[in-house]
Every structure is written in C-alpha cells, then in structure tokens.
Amino acid sequence: MNQRILPYLLVAPAVVFLGAFFIVPLVQTIVLSFDGGGTGNALGNYSRMVNDLNFGVSLRNTFMLVLVVVPLQLAMALAMGMMLQKIERGREMVLWIWTIPLGVSDLAAGLVWLALLQNTGYINSALFHLGLLDGPTPWLNSETPVTLFAAIVLAEVWRATAVVLIVIVAGLQTIPKEFGEAAEIFGAKPWRKFTRITLPLLKPSIQSALILRTVLAFEVFAAVYALGGRNFPVLVGEAYTWQNENQNYGVAAAYAVLIMVISLAATLVWLKALRTNPETQA
Amino acid sequence: MMKFDLIRGTALVAALVAGVATVRPAAAQELVFLSTQLRPVDEAQKVRDVLLKGAPKTVYVVDEPSPFTVRMKAETESGKRTISLVGALHGELQPLAPLGALDTIDDVAAKLGDRGIPASLMELGKLGTGKQVYIPWMQATYVMVVNKKALAHLPAGANVETLTYKQLADWGKALAEKTGSRRIGFPAGPKGLFPRFLQGNLYPSYTGSMVTEFRSAEAETMWNDFKALWTTVNPNASSYDFMQEPLMGGEVWVAWDHIARVKDALQAAPNDYIVVAPPAGPKGRSYMPVIAGLAITKGAPDRAGAAAVIEHLTKPGTQVLTAAEVGFFPVVNATLPADLSPGVKLLAEGIAKTQTAKDAVVALLPVGLGDKGGEFNKVYLDTFQRIVLRNEPVRATLDAQAEVMRGIINGVKAPCWAPDKASDGPCPVK
Numbered sequence: 001m002n003q004r005i006l007p008y009l010l011v012a013p014a015v016v017f018l019g020a021f022f023i024v025p026l027v028q029t030i031v032l033s034f035d036g037g038g039t040g041n042a043l044g045n046y047s048r049m050v051n052d053l054n055f056g057v058s059l060r061n062t063f064m065l066v067l068v069v070v071p072l073q074l075a076m077a078l079a080m081g082m083m084l085q086k087i088e089r090g091r092e093m094v095l096w097i098w099t100i101p102l103g104v105s106d107l108a109a110g111l112v113w114l115a116l117l118q119n120t121g122y123i124n125s126a127l128f129h130l131g132l133l134d135g136p137t138p139w140l141n142s143e144t145p146v147t148l149f150a151a152i153v154l155a156e157v158w159r160a161t162a163v164v165l166i167v168i169v170a171g172l173q174t175i176p177k178e179f180g181e182a183a184e185i186f187g188a189k190p191w192r193k194f195t196r197i198t199l200p201l202l203k204p205s206i207q208s209a210l211i212l213r214t215v216l217a218f219e220v221f222a223a224v225y226a227l228g229g230r231n232f233p234v235l236v237g238e239a240y241t242w243q244n245e246n247q248n249y250g251v252a253a254a255y256a257v258l259i260m261v262i263s264l265a266a267t268l269v270w271l272k273a274l275r276t277n278p279e280t281q282a
Numbered sequence: 283m284m285k286f287d288l289i290r291g292t293a294l295v296a297a298l299v300a301g302v303a304t305v306r307p308a309a310a311q312e313l314v315f316l317s318t319q320l321r322p323v324d325e326a327q328k329v330r331d332v333l334l335k336g337a338p339k340t341v342y343v344v345d346e347p348s349p350f351t352v353r354m355k356a357e358t359e360s361g362k363r364t365i366s367l368v369g370a371l372h373g374e375l376q377p378l379a380p381l382g383a384l385d386t387i388d389d390v391a392a393k394l395g396d397r398g399i400p401a402s403l404m405e406l407g408k409l410g411t412g413k414q415v416y417i418p419w420m421q422a423t424y425v426m427v428v429n430k431k432a433l434a435h436l437p438a439g440a441n442v443e444t445l446t447y448k449q450l451a452d453w454g455k456a457l458a459e460k461t462g463s464r465r466i467g468f469p470a471g472p473k474g475l476f477p478r479f480l481q482g483n484l485y486p487s488y489t490g491s492m493v494t495e496f497r498s499a500e501a502e503t504m505w506n507d508f509k510a511l512w513t514t515v516n517p518n519a520s521s522y523d524f525m526q527e528p529l530m531g532g533e534v535w536v537a538w539d540h541i542a543r544v545k546d547a548l549q550a551a552p553n554d555y556i557v558v559a560p561p562a563g564p565k566g567r568s569y570m571p572v573i574a575g576l577a578i579t580k581g582a583p584d585r586a587g588a589a590a591v592i593e594h595l596t597k598p599g600t601q602v603l604t605a606a607e608v609g610f611f612p613v614v615n616a617t618l619p620a621d622l623s624p625g626v627k628l629l630a631e632g633i634a635k636t637q638t639a640k641d642a643v644v645a646l647l648p649v650g651l652g653d654k655g656g657e658f659n660k661v662y663l664d665t666f667q668r669i670v671l672r673n674e675p676v677r678a679t680l681d682a683q684a685e686v687m688r689g690i691i692n693g694v695k696a697p698c699w700a701p702d703k704a705s706d707g708p709c710p711v712k
Contacts, residue, residue, distance in 0.1 A: 244348035
C-alpha cells in the first residue's frame with residue numbers, strides 16, 4: 001500500500017497548488033467571460049471585445065510580433081547554439097552571458113530599452129553627439145509606427161532569445177558526434193551536415209522551443225507596454241486595460257480566453273507540423 | 283514502516299495546509315488606513331509623521347487604484363475586513379458603493395458641520411445615494427503650466443491668463459515654427475489623465491455640457507478645432523503619464539495636467555514656470571475640481587478610530603499642513619500660510635486663477651456611474667482616438683460613440699451632473 005500511496009502523497013502538494021491557483025481561476029475566467037456583461041446574451045462580452053476599437057489592431061499587432069519575432073529568435077538561437085558547439089574553452093561563460101536577459105523581468109527589460117530608445121534616451125544622445133541626428137528624434141510614437149515596431153522586436157529578441165537558445169543547446173548535446181563524423185568522411189560540407197543531420201535530429205527540441213516561445217510571444221505585454229504604451233495595443237495589454245482601466249472584468253476575461261485559445265491552437269500547429277516519427281528519434 | 287511513511291506524508295500535507303491557514307494579515311484590531319493618494323514614499327512618510335500626528339494610532343498603507351479596488355472587493359466578498367478607513371479619489375470610491383464595501387457615515391458628517399466644507403462637495407460625497415458615503419478630504423484641479431520661454435511666442439492679442447483654445451492652437455503653431463519642435467503637451471499616455479481633459483475642460487468649454495450635448499453641432503466644431511490643435515502637440519503625448527517629466531526635460535513648454543502631476547517640475551524650478559487656468563471655449567472656461575474623500579468600510583475593525591482620523595484630517599490646521607506638505611488643497615474653510623514653498627505657491631495661485639476666472643464653468647466629476655466610470659472615460663478616449671489619431675469622420679464617430687454613452691448612462695440610470703442640467707431619470711444624450 002505504501003508503494004501505491006506514497007507517489008500520490010508526494011505529488012499532492014503540487015496538484016493542490018495548481019488546482020487551487022490555476023485550474024480554479026481558469027474555470028472562473030471562462031465562466032466570467034460568458035456572463036454576458038449585463039446584455040443578456042452569453043456572448044455579450046465577446047461581441048464587445050470584437051467590436052472594440054482596439055481589437056483588430058491588437059490582434060494584428062500581436063500576430064505581427066509573433067510572426068517576426070519567433071522565426072528570428074529560432075534562427076538566432078540555432079546560429080548561437082552551433083557557434084557554441086565550436087567553442088572549446090569558456091563555453092559556459094559565453095552561455096552564461098547569453099542567458100543574462102532571462103534573469104531580467106519583462107517590464108524591466110522594456111524600461112531599459114525605453115531608456116535607450118526614447119527621444120531623450122542614450123542612443124538618441126549618442127547619435128546626436130556624433131552629429132548623426134539634428135536633435136532628439138522620436139522613434140516610439142504613433143507617428144513612427146515602423147521604428148516603434150522595430151524597437152519592440154529588438155527588445156523582445158534581446159529579452160527572450162535565450163529561452164529558445166537553452167532548449168536548442170540542450171538538444172544539440174544529445175546529438176551523437178558519430179553522425180557528424182560519418183558525414184564528414186563521406187565528404188559532407190558543414191551546411192549539408194547542418195541541414196541533413198543536425199536539424200532533423202534537433203526537431204524535437206525545436207518543437208519544444210517553438211511551443212514555449214510562441215505561447216510566450218502571444219502573451220507579450222510588459223515590454224510592449226513600456227515601449228509602446230497606447231500606441232501599440234496587443235491582446236494581453238487590452239485584457240489589462242479592460243480589467244484595470246475600464247473595470248469591465250467580463251471583457252477582460254473574454255480576452256484572456258481568446259489568448260488561451262490562440263496559444264492552444266499554436267501549440268497544436270507545432271505539434272502537428274513538427275511531428276517526429278518515434279523510429280527516427282535519436 | 284509503511285504506516286510511518288503514511289503519517290509522514292499526511293503530516294507534510296497537513297503542515298502545508300496549516301501553513302496557508304496561519305498566514306494572516308496584520309492584526310485585525312489595528313486601525314488600517316488604505317489610500318490610493320499620497321503614494322510616493324516621501325509623501326506617505328509625511329502622512330505618517332506629520333499629517334496623522336495627534337490622530338489615533340493609524341497604520342497608513344498605500345496601493346495603486348486597481349489593486350485597491352480588487353482588495354476592497356475581495357474583503358467585502360470574503361467578509362473579512364482588515365481596513366477601517368480608505369482614502370481615494372471620488373472616481374475610485376464610486377464603484378465601491380454599489381459593492382457594499384462602504385458604510386454610510388451621516389453620523390460622522392453631522393459632527394463636521396463646523397468645518398465649512400462646501401455643500402456641493404458634501405453632495406458629491408453622497409455618490410448620488412442620498413446618504414453620506416465619503417467625507418471630502420482634499421482637493422485639486424487641472425491647470426496649465428507654462429514655461430516662461432514660451433511666453434515670447436504668444437500670438438498677438440493673446441493673454442496667457444485668458445487664453446482660448448483657438449489661441450492655444452496658434453501659440454502651438456508659432457512655437458513649433460520658431461523652435462523646431464512641438465511644445466504643447468497633454469498626458470495622453472496609458473496612465474495619464476487625458477480623459478479628464480476631454481470631459482472636464484474641452485467638452486464643457488465648447489458645449490456647456492459633458493454628456494447631453496455629446497454629439498451636438500458644437501461638439502463637432504470642437505473636435506475639428508481640437509484636431510487642428512493636436513497637430514501642434516508633441517507626438518510623444520501618447521506616452522506622457524505625468525507632465526512634470528516632459529516639462530523638466532524641456533521637451534514640452536505648455537502642459538495641461540493635474541496639479542499633483544506637475545508639482546515636481548514647479549518645486550525643482552519655480553522661477554521657470556507660471557501656472558494659469560486652462561483655455562476657454564465659446565461656452566466659457568470649464569475646469570474640473572478633483573476631490574479625494576475619506577470613507578469608512580462596512581464592518582470596519584475600528585469604526586470609531588476611523589471616524590476620529592477623519593475628524594483629525596479635516597481640521598483646518600491639518601488641511602493647511604496637507605497643502606504645505608503634499609500640495610493637495612483644503613476642502614474646508616482654511617487660510618493658506620504666506621510661507622508656502624514657491625512651487626506649492628504657484629500651484630495655489632493656479633488653482634485660484636482657475637476657480638475665480640470670470641468665465642469659469644464648473645464641470646463635476648461623474649456622479650452615479652458606479653463601476654462604469656472606466657468605460658465612461660473610454661467613450662471620450664475612443665472618440666479622441668478615432669477622430670484625431672485615426673482621422674475618422676467626426677459626425678459618424680460622434681453618433682456611434684453617443685450610442686455607447688447612452689448604453690452606459692442608461693445602464694446605471696445616472697442622472698445628469700454639472701454642467702449638464704439636472705434630469706429626471708438617466709441623463710439624456712441628445
């Protein structure tokens with residue numbers, strides 16, 4: 001009996017914790033989102049959400065960010081991971097430095113980039129002193145959507161590429177060296193080795209990294225809020241605004257449910273698109 | 283052995299559960315005063331050390347407006363009250379009344395009859411319920427802060443003390459042309475108070491109304507004028523939360539904001555600025571008084587103590603100290619001392635100019651909106667976004683937003699408040 005019960009006892013705290021602080025609020029949120037918001041129509045909150053001025057913009061902004069940031073981060077993480085493989089001494093040090101941004105909170109990262117990029121910021125001042133700018137040049141307002149978007153992409157890439165990198169590095173370490181050596185004997189060039197051996201064997205890691213990163217990217221908020229404020233609405237930001245400023249918890253819950261559905265859908269896409277045949281798994 | 287493990291496991295779970303249960307908030311008998319005002323560390327310390335001196339022993343804690351609401355709601359729903367006294371803005375106290383979080387305090391109000399709190403302010407404190415819900419605590423308003431450098435570029439015939447919105451637009455244009463950058467600023471950022479400008483200053487100045495004439499012909503003129511004015515406003519305005527920062531940075535020379543949000547700039551360089559009343563439109567120079575109030579929670583652990591603190595904070599002496607220490611002004615009959623610090627003095631002058639302007643029109647904070655205050659603000663902000671930032675046609679936007687406004691007002695059945703004429707039933711949006 002001991003052997004049967006002990007495992008359950010040991011997982012009980014975690015289960016209770018998640019049940020109390022994750023599943024219960026989740027169910028509450030879903031229920032809240034369908035309360036109609038006083039309209040008598042169960043979808044009342046959803047129709048207010050969809051018809052809101054910022055809904056389309058925030059949906060478009062969020063998807064644009066995900067579509068630009070995630071591939072960029074995957075490419076960078078792969079490149080960084082491969083470079084790391086070649087480093088003999090100080091490898092841990094380089095990895096450590098590359099993952100520093102992971103320890104910085106989202107909002108703090110956003111504020112750091114704000115301090116760099118705003119019109120009275122460090123980069124503006126530096127360029128001005130070098131004579132490259134005529135005066136403080138705003139990059140982060142509604143009249144400069146392109147630079148604003150670029151700034152947010154930059155901040156997000158800086159902040160969260162390391163998440164992908166760590167998963168990729170862990171994956172690279174599981175690939176046996178023999179495959180590469182065999183390929184080299186048959187005359188494979190590095191690029192061919194990368195595309196024919198490394199990438200296929202790395203597929204499960206890429207899948208995990210993409211799921212993790214995509215879900216997080218759909219939840220992007222703090223860095224965007226710091227840099228863009230009202231000028232760059234995103235889905236989570238709208239949920240926050242409806243909750244805190246408009247004090248309409250129903251519409252905020254509808255946004256939360258929408259974000260969850262999008263995240264689940266994205267996860268499914270990656271699970272299907274990058275399915276690994278068990279036999280080919282290393 | 284088997285049994286021992288089981289016991290150990292159970293004990294572990296039990297300890298965890300017990301651990302959760304024994305984490306209690308601060309001892310329930312303390313007199314806890316939760317405030318959304320005077321939050322910065324130095325101001326909060328002044329409340330503790332100076333303003334509450336002589337009051338019953340009070341634990342003064344502060345929180346931002348949204349967690350404040352959530353906490354009040356949670357305490358009400360759980361029936362477990364730790365807070366006795368709350369201090370917050372009119373608009374923040376308003377949604378707490380329909381929740382049943384606040385006690386009625388007609389008894390406390392009766393004791394304060396000799397304070398000379400204006401009846402109109404006491405009326406606001408009833409939140410449209412007929413019973414006193416909060417006692418006015420301190421007041422402020424929104425003013426214009428002008429960097430003296432901008433005065434050289436005032437358009438011909440304009441007097442900075444009696445500006446109109448048209449002249450402000452011309453001034454902004456002149457400033458942009460002469461200095462190469464747009465120098466007018468509004469706090470239209472995520473935490474800025476810009477909706478209050480639209481409700482309390484712009485709309486009533488053009489239409490004599492905040493709600494009823496929302497989609498009138500005058501409102502159409504107003505938006506067209508404001509759209510022109512906006513071309514002279516600094517493009518970073520949509521990131522400004524507190525105007526003191528762009529003022530101190532020199533990025534903005536003419537700014538509208540709440541007095542508490544320009545105070546640092548004035549304190550840092552009182553000789554660089556003047557404070558004037560906001561501009562006037564065809565229907566007068568409208569301004570919005572801001573009221574912070576003190577309320578007692580329902581089921582307060584120390585109701586008598588809370589009432590005593592309210593009495594203390596509304597004493598003329600304490601009110602004068604409040605103005606001198608934190609820059610919020612008396613709601614009671616009290617004379618400010620002559621030796622105010624120069625920055626606070628500028629603010630006091632600005633408020634006096636605003637309230638006593640010949641063409642002054644008072645626009646009250648929304649009354650009776652319950653928890654719809656946020657969505658009410660959103661109507662103005664959305665209208666601004668659509669017309670000014672997204673260039674949508676004025677008439678169609680006003681018609682669509684008026685529909686949203688009607689839905690909100692009818693939903694909470696709020697009668698009109700000044701400057702709109704009193705109404706039977708929900709305030710009509712014509």
